[in-house]
Amino acid sequence: xxxxxxxxxxxxxxxxxxxxxxxxxxxxxxxxxxxxxxxxxxxxxxxxxxxxxxxxxxxxxxxxxxxxxxxxxxxxxxxxxxxxxxxxxxxxxxxxxxxxxxxxxxxxxxxxxxx
Amino acid sequence: xxxxxxxxxxxxxxxxxxxxxxxxxxxxxxxxxxxxxxxxxxxxxxxxxxxxxxxxxxxxxxxxxxxxxxxxxxxxxxxxxxxxxxxxxxxxxxxxxxxxxxxxxxxxxxxxxxx
Numbered sequence: 001x002x003x004x005x006x007x008x009x010x011x012x013x014x015x016x017x018x019x020x021x022x023x024x025x026x027x028x029x030x031x032x033x034x035x036x037x038x039x040x041x042x043x044x045x046x047x048x049x050x051x052x053x054x055x056x057x058x059x060x061x062x063x064x065x066x067x068x069x070x071x072x073x074x075x076x077x078x079x080x081x082x083x084x085x086x087x088x089x090x091x092x093x094x095x096x097x098x099x100x101x102x103x104x105x106x107x108x109x110x111x112x113x114x115x
Numbered sequence: 116x117x118x119x120x121x122x123x124x125x126x127x128x129x130x131x132x133x134x135x136x137x138x139x140x141x142x143x144x145x146x147x148x149x150x151x152x153x154x155x156x157x158x159x160x161x162x163x164x165x166x167x168x169x170x171x172x173x174x175x176x177x178x179x180x181x182x183x184x185x186x187x188x189x190x191x192x193x194x195x196x197x198x199x200x201x202x203x204x205x206x207x208x209x210x211x212x213x214x215x216x217x218x219x220x221x222x223x224x225x226x227x228x229x230x
Binding site for chain 1: 147149151156157158159160161164166204208217218219220221222223
C-alpha cells in the first residue's frame with residue numbers, strides 16, 4: 001500500500017459526459033501528479049500540483065483540468081469525454097522537496113471507460 | 116521533449132535466470148533515471164533509480180547501469196523468481212525546473228518468470 005488513495009477505482013460513462021477523479025496523497029506529501037496510462041500512449045505525465053499551485057504541465061488536453069485543495073487532496077476533471085479518453089488515470093505524490101529522493105508513490109489508479 | 120525507448124516489450128525467462136531490460140533516452144540534459152515495477156491491478160512502484168553522476172547502482176538482485184555518452188541505461192535482475200513477473204518501466208527526468216515528477220516513461224516490458 002503506497003498510502004495514495006484514488007477514487008473511484010472504476011468508472012463507466014458515455015461520450016460527451018464529464019467525470020471527476022479524486023486523489024488523496026500520502027500523509028505529509030505536498031506534491032500531487034496525475035498520469036494517464038493507455039495501451040497506445042503508455043504512461044503520460046499530465047500535470048503536477050505543489051501545495052495548491054500548479055507546478056508543471058505535460059500532455060494534458062484542454063478538456064481536462066485539475067486542482068489541489070487546501071487539505072492537499074486533488075481532483076482531475078475530464079469533460080466532453082471521447083472514446084479515446086478511456087484509460088487508467090494514476091495519481092502519485094512525493095515528499096517535501098528537501099526530503100525528496102525522486103521517488104513517486106502511485107495510487108492504484110482509476111479506470112475510466114467511455115462508451 | 117524527452118523520448119524514451121524501451122526494449123524488449125516482452126521477456127520470458129526461467130526461474131533463476133537473469134533478465135536485462137534496456138532503455139535509451141534522447142535528451143542529454145536528463146539526469147535522473149528510475150525504474151518502476153507495476154503488478155497487475157496496482158500502480159507503478161519504484162524499484163531502483165540512478166542519477167547521472169553514477170555509472171552503476173545495485174540493490175540485492177537488482178542493478179542499473181547508465182552510459183551517459185551513449186544515452187542508454189539498463190536494468191539487470193539476477194536469480195529471477197516468479198514474483199518478479201510484472202511490467203517494468205524505465206523513465207527519465209530532465210535536469211532543471213522544479214518538477215520532480217515530470218517523468219518520461221518507456222513503453223514498458225512485460226517480464227514473465229516461469230517456475
